Amino acid sequence: MKMLTISDLPPDLQQEVSGNLEGFLQQEGIEDLLEEHPGIAESLGKVWACSPFVARHCCRYPALLTDLQNSGELQGSSDEQRILNRIRTASTECQDEQALMQMLRVIRNREMVRIAWRDIAGWAALPETLRDLSLLADASLQVSLDWLAEKLTPLYGTPQNKAGEAQSMFVIAMGKLGAGELNYSSDIDLIFCFTARGDTQGGKRSISNDEYFNKLAKQLIRVINDITPDGFVFRVDMRLRPFGDSGPLVTSMDAMEGYYEAHARDWERYAMIKARICAGNFEQGAELMKFLRPFVYRRYIDFGALEALREMKQLINDEVMRKGIDQNVKLGAGGIREIEFIGQVFQLIRGGREPSLRLRSILRILPGLSNLGLLPEQTVSELLDAYCFLRNSEHRLQQIHDQQTQTLPETDIDRARVSLGMGFTNWDDFILQLDQHRGRVIGHFSDLLRPPEQEDEAEVKQLETMSSLWHGNLTGSDAEQVLTERGFESPTEILEKITLLREMRTTRQLSQQGRERLDRLMPLVLDAASDSEEPSLTLERLLRLIETIARRSTYLTLLTENPSALTQLVQLFAESSWVAEQIIAHPLLLDELIDPRVLYAPPAAPELQKDLHRRLYKCTRDDLEQYMDCLRHFKNAQVLRVAAADITGNLPLAEVSNHLSAIAETTLDTALTIAWSQMRMKHGEPCFEDDDGVQLAGFIIIAYGKLGGLELGYSSDLDLVFLHDSHGRNQVTNGDRPLDNNVFFNRLGQRIINLMTAITAAGMVYEVDPRLRPNGASGILVSSIESFCEYQLEKAWTWEHQALVRARVVAGNPRTTERFRAIRSQVLLTPPDVEQLRLDIIDMREKMRQELNRSKGDIFDLKQGLGGITDIEFMVQYGVLRWAHAYPELLTWTDNLRLLDDLARLGLLNHADSEQLREAYFAYRAITHRRALQNRKALVDDDNFLDHRQQVVRIWNEFMGETQ
Numbered sequence: 001m002k003m004l005t006i007s008d009l010p011p012d013l014q015q016e017v018s019g020n021l022e023g024f025l026q027q028e029g030i031e032d033l034l035e036e037h038p039g040i041a042e043s044l045g046k047v048w049a050c051s052p053f054v055a056r057h058c059c060r061y062p063a064l065l066t067d068l069q070n071s072g073e074l075q076g077s078s079d080e081q082r083i084l085n086r087i088r089t090a091s092t093e094c095q096d097e098q099a100l101m102q103m104l105r106v107i108r109n110r111e112m113v114r115i116a117w118r119d120i121a122g123w124a125a126l127p128e129t130l131r132d133l134s135l136l137a138d139a140s141l142q143v144s145l146d147w148l149a150e151k152l153t154p155l156y157g158t159p160q161n162k163a164g165e166a167q168s169m170f171v172i173a174m175g176k177l178g179a180g181e182l183n184y185s186s187d188i189d190l191i192f193c194f195t196a197r198g199d200t201q202g203g204k205r206s207i208s209n210d211e212y213f214n215k216l217a218k219q220l221i222r223v224i225n226d227i228t229p230d231g232f233v234f235r236v237d238m239r240l241r242p243f244g245d246s247g248p249l250v251t252s253m254d255a256m257e258g259y260y261e262a263h264a265r266d267w268e269r270y271a272m273i274k275a276r277i278c279a280g281n282f283e284q285g286a287e288l289m290k291f292l293r294p295f296v297y298r299r300y301i302d303f304g305a306l307e308a309l310r311e312m313k314q315l316i317n318d319e320v321m322r323k324g325i326d327q328n329v330k331l332g333a334g335g336i337r338e339i340e341f342i343g344q345v346f347q348l349i350r351g352g353r354e355p356s357l358r359l360r361s362i363l364r365i366l367p368g369l370s371n372l373g374l375l376p377e378q379t380v381s382e383l384l385d386a387y388c389f390l391r392n393s394e395h396r397l398q399q400i401h402d403q404q405t406q407t408l409p410e411t412d413i414d415r416a417r418v419s420l421g422m423g424f425t426n427w428d429d430f431i432l433q434l435d436q437h438r439g440r441v442i443g444h445f446s447d448l449l450r451p452p453e454q455e456d457e458a459e460v461k462q463l464e465t466m467s468s469l470w471h472g473n474l475t476g477s478d479a480e481q482v483l484t485e486r487g488f489e490s491p492t493e494i495l496e497k498i499t500l501l502r503e504m505r506t507t508r509q510l511s512q513q514g515r516e517r518l519d520r521l522m523p524l525v526l527d528a529a530s531d532s533e534e535p536s537l538t539l540e541r542l543l544r545l546i547e548t549i550a551r552r553s554t555y556l557t558l559l560t561e562n563p564s565a566l567t568q569l570v571q572l573f574a575e576s577s578w579v580a581e582q583i584i585a586h587p588l589l590l591d592e593l594i595d596p597r598v599l600y601a602p603p604a605a606p607e608l609q610k611d612l613h614r615r616l617y618k619c620t621r622d623d624l625e626q627y628m629d630c631l632r633h634f635k636n637a638q639v640l641r642v643a644a645a646d647i648t649g650n651l652p653l654a655e656v657s658n659h660l661s662a663i664a665e666t667t668l669d670t671a672l673t674i675a676w677s678q679m680r681m682k683h684g685e686p687c688f689e690d691d692d693g694v695q696l697a698g699f700i701i702i703a704y705g706k707l708g709g710l711e712l713g714y715s716s717d718l719d720l721v722f723l724h725d726s727h728g729r730n731q732v733t734n735g736d737r738p739l740d741n742n743v744f745f746n747r748l749g750q751r752i753i754n755l756m757t758a759i760t761a762a763g764m765v766y767e768v769d770p771r772l773r774p775n776g777a778s779g780i781l782v783s784s785i786e787s788f789c790e791y792q793l794e795k796a797w798t799w800e801h802q803a804l805v806r807a808r809v810v811a812g813n814p815r816t817t818e819r820f821r822a823i824r825s826q827v828l829l830t831p832p833d834v835e836q837l838r839l840d841i842i843d844m845r846e847k848m849r850q851e852l853n854r855s856k857g858d859i860f861d862l863k864q865g866l867g868g869i870t871d872i873e874f875m876v877q878y879g880v881l882r883w884a885h886a887y888p889e890l891l892t893w894t895d896n897l898r899l900l901d902d903l904a905r906l907g908l909l910n911h912a913d914s915e916q917l918r919e920a921y922f923a924y925r926a927i928t929h930r931r932a933l934q935n936r937k938a939l940v941d942d943d944n945f946l947d948h949r950q951q952v953v954r955i956w957n958e959f960m961g962e963t964q
Contacts, residue, residue: 046421051399328406386438520560669810853866868949872917
């Protein structure tokens with residue numbers, strides 16, 4: 001069999017692909033398929049290495065690859081009718097909506113495997129990949145719309161206008177789908193429109209056309225967007241419709257025309273460049289698009305659009321700086337968005353006079369700019385090359401796990417996937433090429449629409465008004481009117497708070513210089529707060545900060561002289577009460593706002609260590625208080641960066657927890673170093689004697705719970721256990737003031753806890769909970785590893801073994817670490833009494849629910865509620881404890897998501913159920929993070945997450961054999 005040599009892959013990818021192939025090759029007909037079709041055999045290794053999503057589907061459905069090959073669809077280019085006919089034919093067998101949804105998702109996943117395979121293997125050029133993805137979306141929408149409308153007819157009849165003519169709906173595709181350039185794991189931006197108002201006729205019940213099409217639209221969104229055991233078809237985004245989220249879901253043609261004639265804004269004109277009818281009544285849709293053409297393309301060369309375009313360009317620049325999204329191939333500097341903006345600028349300005357510019361595809365627009373002499377040929381060539389490179393990179397990122405991401409990976413294995421898929425032997429070579437492309441784009445983007453250097457008179461006038469308000473020159477109804485016009489709710493209360501700050505004793509006692517700095521800053525603060533979504537709430541938080549820092553004129557100057565810093569501050573205060581309280585409590589964090597590129601780019605673990613070491617280097621040796629403050633400032637600053645990136649959408653959920661966990665590990669490692677150094681200076685190092693002679697005793701910190709599972713939250717405490725490996729004879733330190741090793745290690749543990757938990761002016765690093773140690777709170781603080789092993793094997797309860805599933809060493813001696821890992825494996829690999837294990841876990845879960853569940857009435861507890869986070873965690877722990885003795889690889893990871901993947905991969909948990917649990921777990925944790933940033937508990941309205949909760953309960957019942 002001629003096949004890509006798996007050994008040619010990077011080691012991690014080689015191991016992964018080999019593991020997947022072992023079972024795959026045993027499936028009937030697979031070896032014959034690969035023997036007969038060398039193209040598939042040669043490409044399989046690369047495709048599977050680059051896309052675990054494809055590998056997973058091929059292994060789950062072995063007939064899929066054979067079917068794709070036999071149909072000729074894998075190695076041949078596709079056409080528009082093929083996928084439409086396939087979906088339409090399959091839809092005739094669907095008796096209900098659930099069957100339709102399943103069919104669409106099965107075909108969607110089949111197509112995504114086909115498209116990814118051809119793309120990664122190099123059998124399809126970028127335009128084909130973009131086209132096929134767009135055709136899949138179009139066909140899914142068209143068939144679903146037709147099927148759903150047919151099912152509604154018996155109930156409501158046919159929508160008609162006043163003249164009795166049948167009416168219908170059409171779907172406008174926006175964004176990349178509108179351009180026919182959909183990316184691999186993109187959402188689809190849609191607008192729904194129906195032809196005319198009236199009522200339905202001929203059904204069991206007559207309703208208005210508005211109500212009918214609203215029902216139809218909701219069903220269409222559900223069929224396409226909702227996540228089922230088979231996944232989803234496409235994520236649907238309706239925010240580009242008239243009036244956005246506050247507007248009706250479906251708009252009549254008359255209302256649509258009226259909106260774009262009277263209410264539409266400049267950015268909506270920009271968005272309409274890519275609009276096209278993708279499903280429904282194409283004839284009527286074409287009429288609407290004809291009507292909207294003058295709105296998008298003016299008959300003259302539209303230099304009047306320059307100012308609006310400059311503002312849009314500035315927004316792009318500001319977002320790049322504000323979010324620190326340099327690792328994002330779409331939104332970062334020199335990314336996909338900037339290339340598209342360059343093309344669309346010329347379309348908006350000259351499209352009314354140049355029909356060749358009225359196209360949707362950027363791949364077709366850019367060459368036209370050169371042909372018309374609007375851009376140099378070299379510039380267009382560089383932009384096209386960069387666009388293709390960036391879009392291919394975007395696809396490689398999304399093809400890994402079929403996830404909507406444009407952010408470059410941080411893990412070595414995913415970097416290896418992207419590099420391999422892009423044709424590079426290593427990550428550094430890929431990044432070098434990527435940076436060259438982005439650098440060229442940045443240059444061309446920077447040269448575009450250079451604004452004239454002039455003062456913004458309107459902005460100056462606004463600041464003058466806010467200055468009058470701050471100084472008390474505007475009072476009473478005049479002041480309240482200004483506040484109302486700028487969007488402040490409860491203007492009377494806001495005015496009182498402003499007056500209170502101005503007249504308070506601290507403010508009146510400021511030095512002349514301090515008062516001048518405050519007077520310069522306050523109009524800027526009032527103006528900036530008025531631009532936030534909730535001006536009053538944001539300003540109240542800002543006023544509390546100003547009150548805190550009023551005597552620290554350095555901070556007043558920082559915010560006055562760094563507009564970017566003030567912008568970041570206002571955004572963070574507007575979005576998160578938790579962040580606001582952190583900065584108010586620790587104003588030193590204001591320094592982090594100066595450079596947005598740093599603020600919105602939390603560093604990885606190695607950089608964290610370097611940063612903390614740089615901070616510690618400045619401390620006076622042996623000054624414990626300085627060390628403690630240094631740890632706290634470091635932790636506060638780094639968590640602020642994570643929160644900022646999280647708030648702005650710059651970090652996916654898993655990366656948020658990974659970064660928070662890395663921060664905690666870094667502080668623990670440093671706390672151990674500090675405590676050990678101090679103990680060693682007093683007492684020497686702990687030694688012991690065994691058959692191999694005199695040795696130094698080791699010490700480790702084991703993380704359980706959220707830190708152990710790499711799922712730390714913003715307000716999580718640390719569940720820690722301390723162990724040492726001292727044993728044998730003469731267990732005593734070797735210093736001038738020797739101590740018994742047990743005493744030494746107990747004091748060491750106490751020092752570590754004190755370093756972490758003591759409250760100083762800089763706050764506390766983390767709360768530490770050491771109660772998971774052997775014998776709990778009644779046991780000694782630091783145990784020997786031998787006694788730990790004995791306890792785990794002979795005395796530990798089932799719940800303690802559950803906790804051990806998530807346990808991992810986060811700091812300490814390598815030799816002791818290996819000993820702990822061996823003990824953990826020995827304990828968890830012991831074959832259990834399965835029935836007793838099951839009953840113990842069910843019993844423990846019930847006790848926890850009775851004691852800790854805060855669900856009541858209309859409130860659901862995301863963690864402890866029925867079908868919540870803890871249910872998922874208990875199922876994972878049960879799976880590991882039950883089957884680890886047969887599948888030792890279950891001990892590789894401690895986090896729930898990868899353990900769910902392993903349970904599914906090993907056939908111990910249904911793949912669909914695993915995906916359901918992953919989706920629920922992600923959803924729960926995401927809202928938990930959001931609520932933590934607002935200082936709110938993990939409680940939601942009871943009607944939230946109903947589907948996720950029902951699925952978790954169903955899976956629990958099946959997996960645990962228990963009825964809840």
